[in-house]
Amino acid sequence: MEFKLKSLFNNIKFVRKIQGGFTFLALISTIILAVSYLQLSKMGKIKDEIFNGYVNPEEQINNVYSNFQRTQFIMMQFSMPAFANKFNKNAKEYNVLKGYIDSSVDSLIKTNLNEDIKKQIVGVKAIWNDYKNLVADAILSASASQNYDMAADIATTSGEEVGIKLQRKFDNVQKQLVLKAEQLDEQIRNSVNTSLMFTIAGALAGSIVFLICVFLLAPAITKPLNKLKEIVKEFALGNYELKIIQKSKDEIGELTESLRTLQKAQKDKIFAAEQIASGVISKVTPTSKKDALSIAFNKEVDTIEALLHETGNLINANKNGDMSLRSKSTNFDGEWGKLLEGINSILDAVSAPINESANVLKIMANGDFTTRVAGNYKGDHQLMKNNINTVSSSLSDALRKVGEAVLATASAANEISASVEEMAAGAGEQTQQVSEIAHSVEQMTQTILDNTKNATIAAESAKGSGDKAKLGGEVVEDTIKGMERIAEVVKESAETVETLGKSSDAIGEIIQVIDDIADQTNLLALNAAIEAARAGEKGRGFAVVADEVRKLAERTTKATKEIADMIKKIQKDTSDAVQSMNQGREEVDKGKALANKAGEALNEIITNAQKVSDVVALVAAASEEQSATAEEISRNIESISSVTQQSASGTQQIAHATEDLSGLTQNLEKLVGHFKVDNVENVEETSHAFVAEYENN
Known part of the structure; x- marks a missing residue:
């Protein structure tokens, strides 16, 4: 049975094995996700129910109670003469609070709450209606007629009782809301536990499937692949003598069959190659x-x-x-x-x-001895080449010497003729250049005299510029010292004004303390008035005193505000003065820096003026040397004229020698025949060409 199952598993395609494993894992993941989604949906509904059934109602209840307490405080102000001037303002605020409480209570009644909570809210509405229709209206009527004693009695008796009843109702509503919240919390806890249980179960199942895939499916794939890998390695090394066994019908089995076919084909090719190596072409x-x-x-x-x-x-x-x-x-x-x-x-x-x-x-x-066997040969071929070339060289040697003599003579005649032409042209150019040089020497002498005169004038100007630059340097130094004194004065003034600004800051702090004391006094007077109103007839004298204290605090506050405004103005003017002085000090510093730069520039001018004076002295000395040089050039010109005459005489002698050389060349031409030798294409043609060239020259 086990062998049949293993065989059945081996015959299943790899893709089906992998698809099965991943499908099972996907199924487990889908179940976990479905359960988690259902639990999350349930928790979402519970969350909405918590908000609508606990958070929102609790917030509205707290707001209603807070506004009710504010209403009680306003009713207390209606019962105090000190707040008579705020009657209209308090009445408007009471109407706003009343409307908000009415709308909030009606909204809570319409909310989807349980019957116990709604019953408590209905009770709150009934108590609130009694308070606003009986207590609040009575206090407003008494305050409007300035019967503050009656208003105070109503606020401290009936108003206090209604407040206690509402507090109890609010406490009951809070308890009901807390109970509802605990129930919803229990439902959420159950949903979380259910979701966690399914997640853990799915994770365990997925881990089991994963382990099966790792320790069963993976070896079933890798083990036969490793065997096939060894076979392929042997094939790569050229060994096709392995025994290949096929056991499965999956992809591994198909691959094994393909390797067996490859093995057979390669063996056939190896046999054919061995046949070719032994000389049998097949x-x-x-x-x-x-x-x-x-x-x-x-x-x-x-x-x-x-x-x-x-x-x-x-x-x-x-x-x-x-x-x-x-x-x-x-x-x-x-x-x-x-x-x-x-x-x-x-x-x-x-x-x-x-x-x-x-x-x-x-x-x-055919008489041409210039050709040779030029190929690059070896052995016997090279010996044959050397013998033929030696014969050709021996025959052309004598003819080549005669040709070289003719060529040498022709070359010498060309060089002599060219030299004669160059010497004649040189003599003419020398005569012209001697004339130009004489004229240039005269101009140079005049220029030297002018330079000497200009150098003297420049020396005097440089000396005067140096004296003026020194005087300017002294003035700049005095200016720098004056700016330093101005900077010190501005700095001391700025420090004095800055000290004044700090003193005004201290006065401002004292004024702030007085203002705070006045505010505290005003608040104490208001509290005293409230306490006097609660005391009734016995507190009337104390209320008069509290009112006077309040007025005194108001005057004190007004006076301190005026003083504070004056101090702020003084502080602003002081700050502007300090800023202006700082700017002035910065400008003085800039002027001082510019003056320093001017002093440095004047010092450089003085130094450069001295240098110019020295250079002018050097120019004068150079002018004297140039004058002596001009006289030496004049003497050399006379020598050049004498050499030019001698060159003309030598040119005539060379012309006679050239005529004698021409006759000798014609005699040599008759000695050269019609032979063609190395380095001379045709001696007869060369000789004729030389004679023709000489006659043309």
Whole structure:
């Protein structure tokens, strides 16, 4: 049974195994998500119920009670003569509070609450209606008629009783709301526990499936793959003698069958290669049209057969004495083409020296001894090349010497003729340059005199500029000292004004303390008036005193405000003065810096003026040296004139020598025949060309 299950598992496709594992995990995750979603939806509804049934009603109840307490405080003010001037303001505020309490209570009654809470809120509404219709209206009527004693009695008797009843009702509502909140909290706790239980169960189930996949499914995939990997490694090393066993029908089994087919095909190709190595050319049968290796193998066999055919033709042609035939190497690619090119190069190396030697001997027979066997040969071919070249060199040596003599003579005649022309032109140029130099020397002498005069004037101007610069430097120093004194005075004034500003700040703090005392006094007077109103007839005298104290505090507050305004104005003026003085001090500092820079510039001017004076002295000395140099140049011009006359005489002598050389060249021309030798194309043509060139010159 176990073997059948294992065999059935092995025959299942890998994709189905993986899909099954992930499908089970997805199912568990979906169940967990569904349960969590349901519990979250339930908790959302409970949350809304908490807000609508506890948070919002509790907030409204607290606001109603807070506004009711504010209403009681306003009713107390209606019963005090001290707040008579605020009657209209308090009446408006009471109407606003009354409307808010009415709307809030009606809203709570309409809210979806349980019957116990609604019953308590209805009781609150009834008590509130009694308070506003009986107590509040009575207090307002008494206060409007200035019967503050009656208003105080109503506020402290009936108003206090209604307040106690409302407090009890509010406490009952709070208890009912807290009980409702505890019930909702219990429901949320149950939902969270349920969701947590399903999550833990799903996690355990998912972990079990994961472990099954890791320790059962993964080895079932990796173990046969590792075996196939070892087989592929052996194939990569060229070992196709392994025994491949197929046990399953899944993807691993299909891959194993493909490797077995590959093994058989490779063995066939190995056998065919061994046959070729032993000299038997045979092809292999491709397993399919996509069997690229078999197709390439057969193509290689075709190439070898064509190569054998091409080399056979070359062998037969050479046996018959035909050395001009070459193999068609362009029909072959790669190294096969290079092999045939190598055979062709061997044939070329054998036939090239023979053909070149025959051509050189034929040219020598026609009288041309300049041609040589120039090929790069070795062995016997090199020996044959050397012998032919030695014969050609020996025959042309004598003729080459005669040609060299003619060429040397022609070259010498050309050089002499060119020299004569250059010397004649040089003599003319020298005569012209002597004249130009004499004129330039006169101009230079005049310029030297002018420079000496200008140097003297410049020296006097530089001295005067230096004296004025020194005087300006002294003035700048006095200016800097005056600015420093101004800066000190401005600094002391700024410190004095700043001290005054700090004193005004201290006065402002004292005024603030007085103002706070007046506010406290006013508040104490108000509290005393309230207490006097509560005391009734006995507190009337105390109320009069409290009213006088309140008035005194108001006057004190008014006076302190006026003093504070004056102090603030003084502080502002003081701050502006300090700022202006600081700006003045900054401007003085800037002026001082600029004056320092001016002093430094004047010092540099003084230094540069001294330098200019020194340079002018040097210019005067240089002018004197230039004058002496001009006299020396004048003497040299006379020497150049004498040399020019001597050059003219030498030119005439060279012309006579050139005529004698021309006659000698014509005699040499008759000695050279019609031979063609190394470095001389044709001696007769060269001689004629030289004579023609000389006659033209």
